[in-house]
Amino acid sequence: MARPQDGPPPSKDFDMTDQNAAPQMETDTENTLPTQQEKQGEWMELLSTAFWAIAVALVIRTFLFEPFNIPSGSMKPNLLVGDYLFVSKYSYGYSRYSLPFGLPLIPGPGRVMQHNPQQGDVAVFKLPSNTRTDYIKRVIGLPGDTIQMRQGRLYINGKIIPREPIGFVIDARGDGDEIRMEMYEETLPDGVKHIIYEEGDNGPLDNTRVYEVPEGHYFMMGDNRDNSQDSRVEDMVGFVPVDMFVGRAERLFFSTNGKARFWEVWKWPVTVRYSRMFKDVR
Numbered sequence: 001m002a003r004p005q006d007g008p009p010p011s012k013d014f015d016m017t018d019q020n021a022a023p024q025m026e027t028d029t030e031n032t033l034p035t036q037q038e039k040q041g042e043w044m045e046l047l048s049t050a051f052w053a054i055a056v057a058l059v060i061r062t063f064l065f066e067p068f069n070i071p072s073g074s075m076k077p078n079l080l081v082g083d084y085l086f087v088s089k090y091s092y093g094y095s096r097y098s099l100p101f102g103l104p105l106i107p108g109p110g111r112v113m114q115h116n117p118q119q120g121d122v123a124v125f126k127l128p129s130n131t132r133t134d135y136i137k138r139v140i141g142l143p144g145d146t147i148q149m150r151q152g153r154l155y156i157n158g159k160i161i162p163r164e165p166i167g168f169v170i171d172a173r174g175d176g177d178e179i180r181m182e183m184y185e186e187t188l189p190d191g192v193k194h195i196i197y198e199e200g201d202n203g204p205l206d207n208t209r210v211y212e213v214p215e216g217h218y219f220m221m222g223d224n225r226d227n228s229q230d231s232r233v234e235d236m237v238g239f240v241p242v243d244m245f246v247g248r249a250e251r252l253f254f255s256t257n258g259k260a261r262f263w264e265v266w267k268w269p270v271t272v273r274y275s276r277m278f279k280d281v282r
Contacts, residue, residue: 064089066100066247068124068134069262074222074229075122075136076171076197077183078282079249082258082273085281087124087247092117095243097126109216109243116142117218117245120192122281124246125220129236136249137230138194141219147211149232152201152225154186162187163196171197173227194282199226208232216242249281 070083079085089098093114096106106112117123117139127133141147146157154161163184171181181197188194200206203226211231213219217239222228231237255276260267 065250067253068136068249070136073171073173074224074227075138076181076224076227077169077195078122078223079136080255080258080273080276082256082260082271083252083276084254084262085252086250088250089247091115091248092123092242092245095245097131097244098246109241111243111245114242116242117248119190120188120194122249123220124249125240126244126246127236128238128240128244131244134246135220135237137220137222137228139218140188140221141211141213141231143213143215143217145213145219147213147219147231149206149208152198152203152206154221156189159189161189166195169197194223197224197226205232211239214239218242218245251281252276252279 065086065088068085068087070079070081070085073081090113092098093111094106095109095111096104098111099106119139119142121139122136123139124134124136127135140154141156146155148155153163163186166183166185168180168182170178172178179199181199184196184198185193186196205226205228211219219231220237220240221230221232229236231239254262255273256262256268256271257273260271264271
């Protein structure tokens with residue numbers, strides 16, 4: 001059965017016009033396809049954008065800020081495992097150890113545009129016994145200072161450093177055991193106040209010899225005093241030369257409870273510590 005039509009059948013002229021239109025459309029489509037030269041231009045533009053993005057990132061990381069994450073509890077309660085923070089590279093100037101990958105672009109010991117670390121700074125530095133490893137501790141002793149621990153109390157230049165008890169917490173060690181930690185607010189000679197953890201006052205690092213900080217070196221300690229390998233452990237850390245400083249810790253930008261990495265976005269809802277986001281490091 002033939003389909004009903006609303007009008008007379010199309011004429012031959014109409015058919016010829018319709019047939020001529022199809023090739024014209026194909027020709028227009030072919031003209032819109034990119035040429036080989038245009039494709040090369042797009043790739044060059046993409047590569048140029050990627051190059052400048054990497055270059056800008058390297059400049060920022062080299063001269064301004066570098067991100068680090070906290071892998072241990074040696075700086076509790078001020079820095080926790082799973083914290084991510086920015087370190088300012090310009091705070092102390094630049095040395096070969098503050099450059100990415102330790103590139104030897106700055107010759108010899110010392111720093112370019114040097115600014116000396118200050119007592120109480122939280123700083124990232126290269127481990128003197130293994131310069132491929134980054135450590136983060138607090139600056140306690142300056143060049144020329146004497147440092148000693150006596151029955152868990154810190155002495156700088158022969159004077160006991162005041163501390164005020166502010167309570168206690170039940171903290172988990174790295175091995176999973178829970179232990180009571182006494183909390184104190186310690187005040188350094190320059191007025192910097194910070195919170196420290198103490199398990200007790202008779203641990204392996206609570207009674208030491210008198211350390212005399214050499215010129216051009218610094219004495220570093222963790223805030224978790226009984227669970228920190230720092231300048232008191234002479235064969236591993238000891239005195240830190242000024243040229244091994246990477247930068248000063250400034251601000252947290254991300255924090256998880258240690259059960260998720262930065263890129264594991266699907267775990268963020270139950271692992272992110274939102275209260276620590278964008279906190280200053282003190």
